[in-house]
Amino acid sequence: MTTDTTGRQFWDAAADRFDDEPDHGLRDPRVSDAWAIQLRSWLPAAPSDVLDLGCGTGSLALLAARDGHRVTAVDLSEQMIARARAKLAGTGAQAVVGDAARPPVGPRRFDVVLVRHVLWMLPDPAAVLRHWAGLLRPGGRLVLIEGRWGAVSPVGITADTLAGLAAGLGGSTVIDQLGSDPALWGREVDDERYAAVVRPAPPRRHTEIVDVHLILLRGRDVLLARRAGTGYADGLLHAPSGHLEDGEDVRAGMIREAGEEIGIDLAPHEVEAAVVLQHRSPGGAPRIGWFFTARLAPGAEPVNREPDKCSHLGWYPLDDLPDDMVAYCRAGLESYRAGVPFLTHLHESGDPIAYDPAGPHRAVPLAAPVVPGSPI
DSSP, rough: OOHHHHHHHEEEEEEHHTTSSSHOOOOOOOHHHHHHHHHHHHSSSOOOEEEEEEETTTTHHHHHHHHTTTTEEEESSSSHHHHHHHHHHTTHHHHHHHHSSSSSSSSTEEEEEEEEEOGGGGSOOHHHHHHHHEEEEEEEOOOOOEEEEEEOEEEEHHHHHHHHHHGGSSSSEEEETTTOOOOHHTTTSSSEEEEEEEOOOOOOOOEEEEEEEEEEEEEEEEEEEEOOOOSTTTTTOOSSSEEETTOOHHHHHHHHHHHHHHOOOOOOOOEEEEEEEEEEOOSSEEEEEEEEEOOOOOTTOOOOOTTTTEEEEEEEESSSOSSBBBHHHHHHHHHHHHHEEEEEOOOOTTTTSBTTTTSSSOOEESSSSTTTTTOO
């Protein structure tokens, strides 16, 4: 049902006569049987978890529950839900008051989201479809019963329009035309009525770029490189770093980057994981950064081997880091200094890339600091 106060009041007032329509109340056994047959063709084998949104008085929910499905029915109208609860008594189905566009249920809990004559009334159907798809378990389906009704001032949504909206979910959409079967409506109809069975594409697995950062120490000083010519954070200081290559483990990637960027050859036992940081640049996507420590061997000296990306290498006090640093890198070094091995540093759009002593500070430690009184 519609989601505003006026809509709730309208459907509360309509609840007493709602079941008078043959396809609403399903009081005629022939109409009820016709809908039961259709539902069985759209739903998976029972038992499955079915969410009936905008359920009205619960007629379709009752058919699904009788077939052995676990049903949750939702409607914004308290009067409709009162009648649905009476209808569904003894079936194990639940009927709750809620907004069909944003039902009060958790994500990925249902095998089917069943919706009849609701989507056309909602102001942003594409966004609603995305939300409903997020309520499905992998392999789940949307069953959307809609139409385009009336000749003088038609209302509703055409099958072509709905199929276009569903295309944004990926996967597949099958349209079943229903207007030619008078048994479903208790009479002959001449307008467009259909069901769309939408199987959204499975959600993509979350992926993030992995980068590695070297905390190279000489006493209590740390080596930093000033970025130049990269198009990102140029002019700011950053630890020697780089992206992991396909199939490479993080320690091997750190050893490779140290040789490529600063000409330091490190053995595996010379590098130790110190900090793991999820970070995001302003307006960018999240990444995972691994910070490794190593100590400069006697007689060794870093060399700038990437002058097209770095204008200067220098040693800086770890306990008094400069301000002109990339913010998340400084957060990683401060986290190491405080003994916090895990944190997030997720910029919001509009944040500066550079560290700003006046904030906003985006570092969120995911472990207690080792150093008492540490700001991390």
